[in-house]
Amino acid sequence: MNSKTIFYSICKYVPDIIRGEFINVGVLTYIPEMGMSKFQKTKNLARVTAFDDELELDVLKALLESLEIQFNNPSLPKKIADPSPEYLQSELVYFVNQLQFSEIKALNSTSVEEDTRDLYDMYLYYDQKKSNRISAERVKRLVSKLFTANEFKNVNRHPNEQNIFRQKPFDFSINLNGSNELIKALTFDYKNYNKLYNEIKSFLFDLNYFKDLGIDNVKVVINNTDINNEFEKLAFNLLSKEVEVLTVQQFADYLNKSEKLKKRETNEQLSFYQ
Structure with a gap:
């Protein structure tokens, strides 16, 4: 095609x-x-x-x-x-x-x-109308496109890290600023907030398992939201105690800053050797 x-x-x-x-x-x-x-x-x-x-x-x-x-x-x-x-x-x-x-x-x-x-x-x-809900798969697709648009070459779209049930809970891994980061795509855009709570409860269990293994460089990317609803605030606060939580827009800004930092470091190295 x-x-x-x-x-x-x-x-x-x-x-x-x-x-x-x-x-x-x-x-x-x-x-x-x-x-x-x-x-x-x-x-x-x-x-x-x-x-x-x-x-x-x-x-x-x-x-x-x-x-x-x-x-x-x-x-x-x-x-x-x-x-x-x-x-x-x-x-x-x-x-x-x-x-x-x-x-x-x-x-x-x-x-x-x-x-x-x-x-x-x-x-x-x-x-968007509230009826047009953003699923976790849609958030994952948007994040993937952010990596593509920023031309990051060192993205693994199928991380191998497995939880205690031999499942692979992370959606991406990427080396940024000299460290490997694991990325999980979630959505807060639920009509039934109990489904969101169950998903977060499961992921928090996974996080504790990985922390015991010394793996704690994790970011959660969620749909763009002002987090005005009470169930969103509760979900955000519970996750934020354990991991950094960014909206898609915030993650895009984070990638842009990382890209600019990498370019500046590359230019400084080239200047040093000239």
Whole structure:
């Protein structure tokens, strides 16, 4: 099956550049082989106004609509040979104030529709209806795509670590910052929270088993959520006592920081030997 490259960047609203706090308000994708770009803006402006109570909503709406006009272009020149993010790079250099775009990432895709939908769900999760629940398998798929987009080569998608029942409870292992980390994908997005409690109880049992073996470098990645519900708070607090818990968005930020640190260390080593 022919694959295509999806270049993407996250549009962030930054109310105060000095503080550096932000909230995602859009996802921009560009597929050179199809000659197509698209800006998907957030539908949940209420969450943005809650984030910044001094926001001029009409101004933000106008800015987002102008981005739709600028980028929702289905007829760009096709670049089948040697696709590059050059088009996005040239267009995004001017966004440095309250609307900013993240570093451009690349995702190799054999299913463009599915992968772009996953990107929207990953970074604009709060646009989703509550009926569209995010399963643990969906979280796992999103995490896998984060590894691919960050071009991490040392990812094991089938870790061999077994619990006392000879089951393999972890979804990924990866060497980051000089240490091997085990990753477990979970979801808090349950209609019946007792199922979540049972899953966490089982995983906590596994964690204690692995800690006795000296294996404790574990991270849990969950669906993007503000953890407002009481059952989510209880689940988060129980897990956080034993392991670091990150949402998909937080894990994406963690990987980006690790990637930048690795690049800086590589550049410093090259400078030393020159």
